[in-house]
Amino acid sequence: MNQQEQRIAELRKILNEQNYNYYVLNDPLISDYEFDRLLNELKELEARYPEYYDENSPTARVGSDLQHEFEQVEHTYPMLSLGNTYSQDELRDFGNRLQKELEGQSVRYDCELKFDGTAISLVYRDGRLVRAVTRGDGMRGDDVTANVRTVKSVPLVLLGNDYPAFFEMRGEIYMPHASFKRLNAEREEIGESLFANPRNAAAGTLKQQNPQVVAHRGLECFVYGLYGDRLPFESHYDALQKAREWGFRVSDAMKRVSSLDEVFRYIAYWDTHRAALPYDTDGVVVKIDDYRQQRQIGFTAKAPRWAVAYKFKAERALTRLESVDYQVGRTGAITPVANLEPVKLAGTVVRRASLHNAEQIALLDIRIGDMVYVEKGGEIIPKITGVDHSRRDLFVRPLEYITRCPACGTLLIREEGEAKHYCPNATHCPPQILGRIIHFISRKAMNIDGLGEETVELLYNNGIIKDIADLYTLKKEDLVPLERLGNRSAQRILDSIEKSLKVPFPRVLFAIGIRYVGETTAKKIAAAVRDIERLRSATEEELLQIDEVGGKIAGSILKFFQDETNIQIIERLKNAGVSFEMQENVSQSERLSGKNIVISGVFTEHSREEYKMIVEQNGGKIVSSVSSKTTFILAGENMGPSKREKAEKLGIPLVNEREFLAMLS
Ligand code: IVH
Numbered sequence: 001m002n003q004q005e006q007r008i009a010e011l012r013k014i015l016n017e018q019n020y021n022y023y024v025l026n027d028p029l030i031s032d033y034e035f036d037r038l039l040n041e042l043k044e045l046e047a048r049y050p051e052y053y054d055e056n057s058p059t060a061r062v063g064s065d066l067q068h069e070f071e072q073v074e075h076t077y078p079m080l081s082l083g084n085t086y087s088q089d090e091l092r093d094f095g096n097r098l099q100k101e102l103e104g105q106s107v108r109y110d111c112e113l114k115f116d117g118t119a120i121s122l123v124y125r126d127g128r129l130v131r132a133v134t135r136g137d138g139m140r141g142d143d144v145t146a147n148v149r150t151v152k153s154v155p156l157v158l159l160g161n162d163y164p165a166f167f168e169m170r171g172e173i174y175m176p177h178a179s180f181k182r183l184n185a186e187r188e189e190i191g192e193s194l195f196a197n198p199r200n201a202a203a204g205t206l207k208q209q210n211p212q213v214v215a216h217r218g219l220e221c222f223v224y225g226l227y228g229d230r231l232p233f234e235s236h237y238d239a240l241q242k243a244r245e246w247g248f249r250v251s252d253a254m255k256r257v258s259s260l261d262e263v264f265r266y267i268a269y270w271d272t273h274r275a276a277l278p279y280d281t282d283g284v285v286v287k288i289d290d291y292r293q294q295r296q297i298g299f300t301a302k303a304p305r306w307a308v309a310y311k312f313k314a315e316r317a318l319t320r321l322e323s324v325d326y327q328v329g330r331t332g333a334i335t336p337v338a339n340l341e342p343v344k345l346a347g348t349v350v351r352r353a354s355l356h357n358a359e360q361i362a363l364l365d366i367r368i369g370d371m372v373y374v375e376k377g378g379e380i381i382p383k384i385t386g387v388d389h390s391r392r393d394l395f396v397r398p399l400e401y402i403t404r405c406p407a408c409g410t411l412l413i414r415e416e417g418e419a420k421h422y423c424p425n426a427t428h429c430p431p432q433i434l435g436r437i438i439h440f441i442s443r444k445a446m447n448i449d450g451l452g453e454e455t456v457e458l459l460y461n462n463g464i465i466k467d468i469a470d471l472y473t474l475k476k477e478d479l480v481p482l483e484r485l486g487n488r489s490a491q492r493i494l495d496s497i498e499k500s501l502k503v504p505f506p507r508v509l510f511a512i513g514i515r516y517v518g519e520t521t522a523k524k525i526a527a528a529v530r531d532i533e534r535l536r537s538a539t540e541e542e543l544l545q546i547d548e549v550g551g552k553i554a555g556s557i558l559k560f561f562q563d564e565t566n567i568q569i570i571e572r573l574k575n576a577g578v579s580f581e582m583q584e585n586v587s588q589s590e591r592l593s594g595k596n597i598v599i600s601g602v603f604t605e606h607s608r609e610e611y612k613m614i615v616e617q618n619g620g621k622i623v624s625s626v627s628s629k630t631t632f633i634l635a636g637e638n639m640g641p642s643k644r645e646k647a648e649k650l651g652i653p654l655v656n657e658r659e660f661l662a663m664l665s
Contacts (some may be wrong), residue, residue, distance in 0.1 A: 005049070007047050008042065009219065016157050016247075018038075022035075023220075024244075024249045042057070056157050058551055073135065079135045079141070081138070082304070089289055094286075095263070100628075101296070102293055105293065107293065111256075115222050124168070129145075134207075140514065147207075148173070168227040168228060173219050178218070192417065197279065228552075232302040235290050236289050286309075294306040324338055328429065328435075330513065331422070331434050332613065335354065335420070338366075340352065343374065356383070357420050407517050408428065409425075426563070448496045449492075462482075469569045473477055473574065474497065474557070504583060506526035516556045591664060596623045598626050598632055604637075
């Protein structure tokens, strides 16, 4: 092995171990910075020495190759389903039946959470992941290996050396609540339809064509079953404990018990404690632990007879549907919202619930006056899940979905493949304009603080601003007479509007609210076109050349610039001094060389990411925690109290962003 090959192998080993510490043990041993540095070193070496390519290198996690369609592959062991029950009596029957069949043998059960995601089969040969396949029809599934490689809790190369040469691991790919919330917030921001729940989001993500998108979505994996010929284990529990040592993520909630009463205690515990988990579970899976006993009990055509899922009942309440409102979003999407007779559900009083779209209303055949079931899933907004048709008054008429926009009266449209109706009057429909202004001033866009949603509404409803460009001609006299707004707040608003002129072009591009153009896409587009004029005149082919821009986004950009109102707004923003071209990069220098810098808090002039880049371009090093080796802390607002305390104790100076930028200029 030559020197480069040796270093590549060494880096792969370190990074694999660190991935395991981070994603499986939740106990990272090195800083994110250090991790990224090693990963970058590996990426560079791999680029320079392609002869040492390895599809299971930790660098493969970032998602590289594009799959256009999924290949179907046959499962070595069919992926069966699981019998389920909502009744504790049935569960007891299940236990007693098995007990009887096993004739006096002592029986141990494994209790596991039932993770609410999508099933996956992971095939390993010689300790390396070779294939990941969805359940499909149970006999054959889709080969989604490239996507699964990006899921950090799935080991690509196993640890240790006592694993079977060939085996299959079964598990659940799921989306944690935090990723789900972030994903839907991002989608809402750019006018994409939302995922109904984390399960759909996980399944949808796994079928994405672009592994890079998958990598960004934050999927995770728990494994719950080992399959192979002549496995060296006597029980399911032992097998999973070993799997954990090989690098698989096995839930700490798994428990081996020796009586049905303990199974019931486990269920009772998780029925309440699951609310605090960072992901959805819809039940508990109970399995016979001993492999020999499992074989003795056997299978039905569809499912093992040695396991059963006990499902938790979702808390639901029955109440009357009083009326339906229709909300118009920033992109013109119409969302029907149910007004309910107030009812108590899971500790809160529910008055409103989402109805999603016309299709759902038709599907459930919901009518005004009906008694409806409301449920709270993992999400915060309750939803209507059913109707008690037996309690319907005789002559209620079906609910007629609106055909015109409730705000501006324009005829609604419904595009092919879209579940929602849209108001196409983008430029003159008031809630759409208001929504765009609110998006424009938001923190990730122009960050005009001081000007909250309510003030914007007030300004808009009083005819003081009609679009985003009007913000830049606001005067103090416009603001002071407004309700509850004093001289000082008015000045603060004007100052932050003024400050927004410094917001860099990528964020401006995001702020102007082109449908489907999110934060990251805006960055890619800005870097490619450099200024708004080039974007405006770009053809579809040119747009499609840009990273992350597909047909849908390109079409939306073209449509945006076909609208004269948008062109005029951009002209006026430009005249006001809003930045519509890329600034040349902050100069590169060695001014920060040898300095270890911690970044903490929230900034206004540049984003945290931009500051990281600036530090690095000027020779400095970012460190994640404060120590005696830290040179200074670049401190924004709301800096973490523990960092501040530590800095004070060690006498590390705090530098604010103004001082920091002055240091470099
Ligand atoms: S064991 C032979 N254990 O539930 C089937 N399944 O309804 C063995 N699931 O398709 C499955 N958590 O995707 C098992 N701890 C767990 C599980 C689990 C979630 C899913 C799995 C399966 C479905 C069955």
